[in-house]
Amino acid sequence: MSDPIIHMENIKKHFGNVIALNGVTFDVRAGECHCLLGDNGAGKSTFIKTMSGVHKPTEGTISFEGRELSFDSPRDAMEAGIATVFQDLAMIPLMSVTRNFFMGREPTKGWGPFKRFDTEKANATTMEEMRKMGINLRAPDQAVGTLSGGERQTVAIARAVHFGAKVLILDEPTSALGVRQTSNVLATIDRVRNQGIGVVFISHNVRHALAVGDRFTVLNRGQTLGTAKKGEIDASELQDMMAGGQEMAQLEGSLGGTV
Amino acid sequence: MSDPIIHMENIKKHFGNVIALNGVTFDVRAGECHCLLGDNGAGKSTFIKTMSGVHKPTEGTISFEGRELSFDSPRDAMEAGIATVFQDLAMIPLMSVTRNFFMGREPTKGWGPFKRFDTEKANATTMEEMRKMGINLRAPDQAVGTLSGGERQTVAIARAVHFGAKVLILDEPTSALGVRQTSNVLATIDRVRNQGIGVVFISHNVRHALAVGDRFTVLNRGQTLGTAKKGEIDASELQDMMAGGQEMAQLEGSLGGTV
Amino acid sequence: QDIVVVAHGQANDPFWSVVKNGVAKAGEDTGANVEFRSPETFDMVQMSQLIDAAVNQEPDGLVVSIPDADALGPSIQRAVEAGIPVISMNSGSDVAHELGAHLHVGQSEYDAGKAAGQELAEMGGTKAICVNQEVGNVSLDQRCEGFAEGFGNPVDVVPTQNDPTEVQSKVRAALESDPDVDTVLGLGASLVGEPAVAAAEALGRDDLLIASFDLSAGFLEAIADGKAAFAIDQQQFLQGYLPVTFLALNAQYGLMPGGDVPSGPNLITQDKAAQVIELSAQGIR
Amino acid sequence: MNTDATQMADERIKSESFATRLMRRPELGAIGGVILVTIFFLITADRTMFTLSGIMNFLTPAAQLGILGIAAAMLMIGGEFDLSIGSMVAFTGLIFGVLAVNMELPLILAIPLTMACAAAMGALNGYIVIRTGLPSFIVTLAFLFILRGATLVGLKLFSGGSTQLRGVRSAVEGDFLTPIFSGDAFGGLFRWLAELGVVEKFGSGMPKVPGIPVEILWFIGFALLATYILLKTPSGNWIFASGGDSNAAENSGVPVKRVKISLFMLTACAAALVAVITVIDAGSTDARRGFMKEFEAIITAVIGGCLLTGGYGSAIGAFFGAIIFGMVTIGLTYTNFDQDWFQVFLGGMLLLAVIFNNVIRKRVTGER
Amino acid sequence: MNTDATQMADERIKSESFATRLMRRPELGAIGGVILVTIFFLITADRTMFTLSGIMNFLTPAAQLGILGIAAAMLMIGGEFDLSIGSMVAFTGLIFGVLAVNMELPLILAIPLTMACAAAMGALNGYIVIRTGLPSFIVTLAFLFILRGATLVGLKLFSGGSTQLRGVRSAVEGDFLTPIFSGDAFGGLFRWLAELGVVEKFGSGMPKVPGIPVEILWFIGFALLATYILLKTPSGNWIFASGGDSNAAENSGVPVKRVKISLFMLTACAAALVAVITVIDAGSTDARRGFMKEFEAIITAVIGGCLLTGGYGSAIGAFFGAIIFGMVTIGLTYTNFDQDWFQVFLGGMLLLAVIFNNVIRKRVTGER
């Protein structure tokens, strides 16, 4: 298999006296979907934030395409070709959908001092990309703050997919999505993976993970619990690992495997 | 079956020129779990917000325990016995977990001018309720803003359950939860329902809905698509209705029923 | 010798910066260690606290201005009781002795306003505006009151803020809306006098009588050119210089003049203006 | 793997020193600034600054400012501003003066009436903000002008044309409430201490410090009360919640409107208290009383760690913020710096004090 | 059920009138205030207020304030404050005066140097805010004091003891850049119009309005430029994003730090521009220039619809805000009201204008 695009070695991250990550090693290769799984508070979001330049790791090294480097800002990571859907979506509620979509990477027309934001093109692109994900926006200039939870999440995903160059990181992208939108997102992951992009996919839904994942890494309380390839592990094993090895609630029996 | 606790008749809600709800009728009875399902942007959140006093309906009537009334504020609804977990959780990031947990309904000790916030009791209750949901907090005075997405959602759920008197409304409560926490929440819904509380449960996950729901109402583009009783409908039918009758993405076949 | 001056006007106010220059000069000449202090705005409460702070250091002399005897009285009396010789300056001539000050150097704002009013009425003014850039500052209010008294004809007070452009526009507005106004009195030369001259020029009104309290080089030039009538000078340099000198002499030899020193008013008209310009530009007049 | 996770102990938490835990509290951060400023003046200022009388001297303005600052801090924590504080001091000063001098009411009536009037104005402010949804900045700004102007008009009316209303001291003299709002407390104690030689005396034998100015006691009392309310009562929780996210608070059942209106009333009453104290102390009131105090109050709150966006801050922080501000403004007069440089120093000291706070806190708590 | 949902048409959207769509724009809301104020003065003020010369008269201070207000609005949209604007006017006025008078530099050098100096100060402000993470309110407040004090010290130094630096007019007379920064534009046109009798004349035959004061042109130009930047360029998008949620913006790849520092530089340069214009116009500069202008600039921005929390507002709104403010301050002089009531009116008019804005907008757009 190809060399990893990103390789994160023994990453530790402390917030004041809180140890969020305590030595996590992880990599993602071109054309694969690597699922990052784990209990709530395991450190998944913190980990992908160090990967996309939001946090600086307290310890540990990041190599991108073989070279060791450190991202100073999310913009650096983005320019290197990493697109991320954050769990909190990183959207500005007061701004329109289009402006959020292109935030930081606006298309322009004209030249020199007359270079300006190409609103028509941006609007058209936004509507189109959203439609692909199964959402029909009323108007591209609607404020993001007035969108429903799922609509908002779809904007963030469509944006990341649109700009994803080498690595696409998705932190629980389907949590607020309806069934149709979810299946669109999973199909999209499949599509971009086939285009040779590396995907990091975080989810609490075992089925979603198994449907698109090539490898599965489970985090627990800030540490790696292990990595498995597709086919090496089945749903219930994975589910047990994700629960941190602890018992499910009593309802378990009656809900059998429904979670 | 018993009389409905809340009956909402032909609710309409317009935001400026946007029609979010266009005549929705819905009720919830004591001791049942009524699932509200539907596509992204169908109007589910808007609907339960009118139910919990956040929005005033543009048209339509609300009857609570047989009497027609209108809630002027969420506080009114709360005092009537309605507890809600909003999709955006309604938490203050800068405040501690305990303070968020008891926000608006602080336990006090002492009397008269010396009545004060009973911090010890509040802290103990918070830790205990969170533990019941499967989350071990580090400290009850940690700011909510530093919690992980799932931890935060759990605080909101635990709070609503703790204070839920007659009706408990949950807007996609399990979206960010891990498998263990999800099964705890579903078990909790089951438990409170058996105590005679009416539960309104919104979810995009057909399995979760089928696991705990007694009745299922599907919204589509601001209108009711119909209500079904448990056993009258199966998973794939429900899934089709939730998708608004539109086709799933092409991946559908290969992901077969995984969503 | 330590001598402290506590004034109610700020160091960046053109009028008070001249007082402060006088204080500094006196310090140089007598060899005394002098300090000039003032609240950041016209604030009697803070000023009384500054006096208290000065008294705590037990200087050899204290110079104060007294725009509000009620507010400052207790602090000044405390100084007197502590045995610190006090001289008042600028405002407070009426209460200085009562409070235990040795003497007062300055002019009564009210009297100065009155003198200006009489002069302008004599020059033919029939209707006037008094442009006050800091309404509520009691000494400025007194100037306007005195002016109204001396002028005898109708006087409107035009309140403005501390911005020359705004002052110019307001003066213009006042002149345009009431063409009968033929006299303008400003309470500060650079802040009101100069913009008033500019406003008159913009309106093409060369019949206007413009006078102003205090001096600024620009306004003096306007007087010299005949564009403005006169400036009312109270020679505030003396208000800074004399009390410090007196107190220094008092500390050294126990000398003290026997009565108040009136430092003004002193009308600067066209014939005198030219000589004063240079001194004004140096912050002496 | 930790199978023991149901227990409280957590391996993912480093132990924390006492200092760290202390510095984590926003209010205590401001102490760093106080210490820095103290050291600065110990080096540069005349030694009389830190005698008992010197300390009283800079604490008096700090106390007056602090009472406003603490109220402003509570309002800011609640997510709103009040720019009319300063004008309110002037306006309530006028009301009080008129009641005491022109109407000759005893303090037991004049003070409650003044407070009631202030509370009504505050409630009006709050009501307009809540009702229109306009930012409180602009609404209270309008009241800044309106009250300032009304004060001028009122003064002229009641004083017969002057902008100063005098004679308050003689009007309230002998009133049994006067010692509570003016002058110095514990006078007897201090005279006794002076006789013993513990407290410094002037040459004339008078003690240099006649007592503790009552405003300092009010200041301390108010700071304690505000802290108690903010940290120990349900209302405090509501204030933080309303400021942190008024929507979320409203949705969680906090009566946000009532909280905000009460805070506006509190701020106005704090202004009235300062007005009463200063008017009795000064014996007069004029049209420029309280000028710019609204900004100083906000500065005080911000130095004390309040966020302008609301939902964060402390009353104790504002307490120390007021002391820093008072020390810097009065302290510079004890030094030999030329008055011309005053503002440069004031700005520099403020900046240094807050940066120092910040650095210390970050260093100690290990934030990035 | 709608199976047609892939089309753009949406049955869930009511048709919207043109007026509604217009009023939805925040900038246009402020027009309501302008109209209200105009009507008020048309009724109450002397008719000379709305002659050509009267209009120029109130537009001149409005323009100077507006240049600051638009810059402040952009900074506020970007999520920060600058309280040092007013002091910056005084400070850059001093710099410019010294360069032009004492150093005798031609304007072509003096103005760029002044701007560079302002930009450097702005960048320093921004750098400290970004670096320390302190609220910009407190950092720029420190600079409010520092720059104000520095101006006084500098003035005394360069003028030899006075607080006024003079002789600017003669120093710049004849410089080819002078007409761009001072005096009136289109003088020829106006003289011609006067001859035709379209424009009023004085007895001497000179037109009553010699031209359009250049600051008005700068004001309009700057408003257009700022609007263009905010709405039509990527940088504008970055400004809104930085102010809306700097974390989210940073995470989405917006260079938030660079944006904010640039905005601080812009504000400082706007202050320098106003300083240059007023110093040349007045021929002198003094220590009190720009006093309180920082607050007026913020007021202007807020009247124009900017949110104090950032991320929302418009330059055109600030444009109209400045006009409202200028009209109200100058306009009252044209009326017969007792001028003691000035501040009461100012406050009342401000409040009415913003409430009116708000009511109109809500009514028209159907918000609750």
Ligand SMILES: Nc1ncnc2c1ncn2[C@@H]1O[C@H](COP(=O)(O)OP(=O)(O)OP(=O)(O)O)[C@@H](O)[C@H]1O
């Ligand atoms: N800024 C912070 N300060 C202190 N603690 C933090 C901070 N950010 C995260 N944490 C803590 O680090 C732990 C890991 O958080 P993280 O958000 O990475 O979890 P997660 O795996 O994404 O969980 P979830 O599935 O619920 O989203 C949590 O317990 C959280 O409380």
Ligand SMILES: Nc1ncnc2c1ncn2[C@@H]1O[C@H](COP(=O)(O)OP(=O)(O)OP(=O)(O)O)[C@@H](O)[C@H]1O
């Ligand atoms: N304040 C508002 N202004 C304008 N439109 C709004 C507002 N709030 C909601 N909407 C619109 O109303 C529709 C219904 O939103 P709602 O949040 O109720 O959807 P939902 O069913 O909860 O969706 P999801 O499953 O994604 O949470 C959405 O299309 C949304 O854009």
Ligand SMILES: [Mg+2]
């Ligand atoms: Mg997460």
Ligand SMILES: [Mg+2]
């Ligand atoms: Mg929803």
